[in-house]
Each structure stands twice: as C-alpha cells, then as structure tokens.
Amino acid sequence: MKPSGFKKLFFTILAIGLSLVGCLLAFEVAYRLQVVDFYRPELLAFNPKSALQESEKKPTLLILGDSFSVGTESYANILRTRLPDLCIINSSIPGTGIAQIALIAQSRLRRFHPALLLYQIYVGNDLFDISYPTNWKTLSVARNLYWGLSSRFRSLAFLNYRLGQEASTILDKGYQPFQPRDAVYRSNDLFSPRRFLNNEPLMLKADPRLIEKQILLLEERAKDFEFLVHKLHWMESIKDPRCPFLLLVIPHACQVSTRYLERTRKLGALFNDEILVCQEQYPFVQHLQKELKNCIVINPLRLFREKEESGLELYWPNDIHLNPNGNTVLADYVASTVSNW
Numbered sequence: 001m002k003p004s005g006f007k008k009l010f011f012t013i014l015a016i017g018l019s020l021v022g023c024l025l026a027f028e029v030a031y032r033l034q035v036v037d038f039y040r041p042e043l044l045a046f047n048p049k050s051a052l053q054e055s056e057k058k059p060t061l062l063i064l065g066d067s068f069s070v071g072t073e074s075y076a077n078i079l080r081t082r083l084p085d086l087c088i089i090n091s092s093i094p095g096t097g098i099a100q101i102a103l104i105a106q107s108r109l110r111r112f113h114p115a116l117l118l119y120q121i122y123v124g125n126d127l128f129d130i131s132y133p134t135n136w137k138t139l140s141v142a143r144n145l146y147w148g149l150s151s152r153f154r155s156l157a158f159l160n161y162r163l164g165q166e167a168s169t170i171l172d173k174g175y176q177p178f179q180p181r182d183a184v185y186r187s188n189d190l191f192s193p194r195r196f197l198n199n200e201p202l203m204l205k206a207d208p209r210l211i212e213k214q215i216l217l218l219e220e221r222a223k224d225f226e227f228l229v230h231k232l233h234w235m236e237s238i239k240d241p242r243c244p245f246l247l248l249v250i251p252h253a254c255q256v257s258t259r260y261l262e263r264t265r266k267l268g269a270l271f272n273d274e275i276l277v278c279q280e281q282y283p284f285v286q287h288l289q290k291e292l293k294n295c296i297v298i299n300p301l302r303l304f305r306e307k308e309e310s311g312l313e314l315y316w317p318n319d320i321h322l323n324p325n326g327n328t329v330l331a332d333y334v335a336s337t338v339s340n341w
Contacts, residue, residue: 024153031155034103038158039093045171046070046090051080058087060112061338064101065120067094068250072176073324076120078331081178083338092120094170095161097129099154102231109239116341117245118334119232123284124252124320127214127224128203135206143202184312185324191263191317198320204268211252211264212271217283225284229291236294244341245295248334249285250322253315254278255301257308260315280305296341300333 031038043052061083063069069076069092076090091108093100101119109117132147139147150157193201203210213221236245253260254269255278261271271277280301289297304314307329314326322330 024155028153028155031158032103034107037104037107039091039104041171042070042093043089043091045174046076046092047088048175048177051087051089058085059115060087060089061116061118062108062112062114063088063090063092063118063120064105064108065092065118065248066096066122066126067092068122068321069120070094070170072173072178073327075322075327075331075334077178078327079335079338081180082331082335086116086338089114095157095164097126098228098231099130100158102234103154105235106238113240114243116338117235117239117243118248118338119235119246120248120250121228121288122250122252122320123215123255124200124211124250125203125214127221127228128210130224130227131220133203133206133210138205139202147206181324187313187317187323189317191266193266193268195318196267197318200320201267208268208270209272211254211269212273212277215252215255215277215282215284216273217287225287229288232292232295236292245292246298246337247288247292247295248298248300249288250330251299251301251304253320255282256304256314259308296337298334298337300330303329303333 030036037043061079063076063079065076068074069090071077076088076092080088089108089112091104093104132151134144134148136144146156146160150160207213209218210221213219217225232247239245252264254264254271255261261274261278265271276282280299282301285297285299285301288295304326307314307325312325312329314322314329316323
C-alpha cells in the first residue's frame with residue numbers, strides 16, 4: 001500500500017473512532033441529565049395502571065430500589081396487599097444502585113409527591129455498583145475494560161442492562177398482581193457454585209473480600225459509602241420535609257446463617273472478621289444511622305435470623321435474592337414499620 005493509502009486509512013479509522021467517542025459522550029450526557037425518562041418502561045411494568053392514575057387520591061409510598069424490589073412476589077408488590085390505604089409506586093430498577101437511582105429521584109418525587117419515601121439498599125453489592133473493581137490477574141481483558149469504563153460512563157452499564165435478556169424478560173411480563181401461596185415455599189434445589197445465577201462469583205473473582213469490605217466499610221468501599229451517604233442526603237434535601245424517609249437495608253445472606261456463610265465461601269469469598277460481619281448492628285447499618293439521623297433505618301437482620309433458625313429458608317439456593325418466604329417476611333416487617341407513620 002502506498003504512503004497515501006496508509007494515510008487515508010489512518011484518518012478514516014481516526015474519524016470513525018472520534019465519531020464513536022462523540023456519540024458515547026453525547027449519550028452519556030443525555031443519560032445523566034435524563035433528557036427523556038430512560039426508565040419509564042420499568043415504571044410501567046412494575047405498577048398497575050390504577051396505581052399510576054390514583055396516586056393523587058391516596059397517600060403515596062414511593063419505593064426506590066433494585067432487583068430485590070421488583071417481581072410479582074417481591075416484598076414491594078406484597079405491600080400492596082398489606083397497606084391498602086396507600087398508593088404504592090414502585091420505581092425500582094433491577095441491576096442498579098444509588099448512582100442510577102439518583103438520576104430519576106427528583107423527577108419521581110415531583111411527579112408522585114409521596115407521603116412516604118422508601119429507599120431499598122442491598123449490602124451485598126450496592127457499594128460495588130458505585131465503583132467497579134478491575135483485576136487483570138483474574139478477570140478477562142473485556143471484563144476489566146467494561147467495568148473500568150462503566151465506573152466513569154454510567155450509560156454503558158445502562159446499555160448493557162437494557163440489552164440484557166433478564167431485563168427484557170422482566171419488562172415483557174408486565175405488571176402481575178401478587179397471588180398469595182397456599183403453603184410455605186419449599187425448594188428441592190441444591191446449592192451449586194456452577195449454577196449460581198448472579199454475578200456474585202464474578203465479583204468475588206475480582207475481589208474475594210468484596211462482601212466483607214462492603215459490610216464493614218473497609219478500604220475503597222468506605223469511600224463508596226461516603227458517595228452513597230452524599231446522594232441520600234441530597235435525596236433527603238429535595239423531598240417534602242413532611243415526608244418520612246425510610247432506608248430499608250437488606251442483609252447479605254452470609255450475615256443471616258452459617259449455612260449461607262459457608263455457601264458464600266464456596267463462591268469464592270474470603271472473610272477476615274466473621275464475628276463483626278455477623279453482628280446485628282454491623283458498620284454499614286451503624287454508619288447509616290449515624291450519618292442520616294433524620295431517616296428511619298430498617299434493619300431486618302434479627303428477624304431474618306430468627307426465621308432461619310426456625311427452619312424457614314429466606315433466600316434462593318442459587319441466587320442472591322429473597323425467595324417467596326423472605327419477601328413475605330420482609331413485606332410484613334416493612335408494613336408494620338410503615339403503619340407507625
């Protein structure tokens with residue numbers, strides 16, 4: 001190829017590269033500013049039309065959370081049967097954390113004017129979603145590049161979520177009302193690291209001490225916690241001062257029973273201080289209570305332990321989420337707390 005040909009090819013590749021970067025930057029700005037409601041499909045899928053239409057007729061409980069708060073048998077959906085005098089608006093988004101929820105919080109507050117605001121936190125990965133780790137020794141180049149870029153370009157995580165099969169399945173089903181079970185849920189499925197459905201094994205491959213760091217607020221996760229607190233303070237400042245702010249903290253399964261702790265180890269987790277990890281008032285909750293004194297922190301850990309000790313399993317064998325038993329227990333606990341307000 002002649003020098004002029006190389007030059008032409010170089011500038012063509014450069015132009016394409018710059019165009020792609022420009023498109024990504026433009027989309028990132030649009031996503032962060034929410035120039036359109038990027039999560040409108042979730043709002044429509046997780047709420048009956050009647051709830052969206054009658055939010056001004058009854059006091060509204062607005063729920064902001066992640067995948068723990070979505071689904072037909074989620075605690076959020078069960079709450080509709082436990083708190084019939086409230087209009088429950090579920091504005092949760094699967095696979096997200098405070099970084100994404102903060103983008104829609106203001107518009108949701110303006111639209112629904114809640115009498116109660118509940119933000120659901122999951123100790124297991126909510127700090128992970130703030131700054132993704134990189135580990136070039138244990139993770140693929142593609143994974144390191146994706147997580148490294150996603151910590152800075154939030155729209156990449158959104159695109160990955162929107163194009164994912166799991167998100168499509170959830171949205172395609174649309175809203176389904178909760179149907180109580182006739183009996184306690186029992187599973188014949190056995191735990192297997194190979195069959196585990198979520199990204200937890202991958203996250204632990206990147207950082208085996210990740211779960212402990214999040215529960216105890218160690219090292220880089222302490223900085224991530226500061227980011228979480230900062231955003232929660234901001235949400236507190238923009239809501240109606242008369243609106244109570246509830247922070248529901250769902251514990252990681254390893255905190256609930258030794259059986260789950262051993263399961264988490266088999267997934268690749270390392271723990272240097274199991275006693276502190278398993279304390280009822282662990283650092284994550286303690287610091288939330290200290291930093292957000294005007295909020296009501298809901299910590300169901302003791303109740304979860306009591307139910308597990310009685311023989312009632314609350315978590316799926318091969319999934320980080322609560323099973324129907326866990327969601328029912330949690331819904332009843334949240335309902336009793338909300339009723340006091």
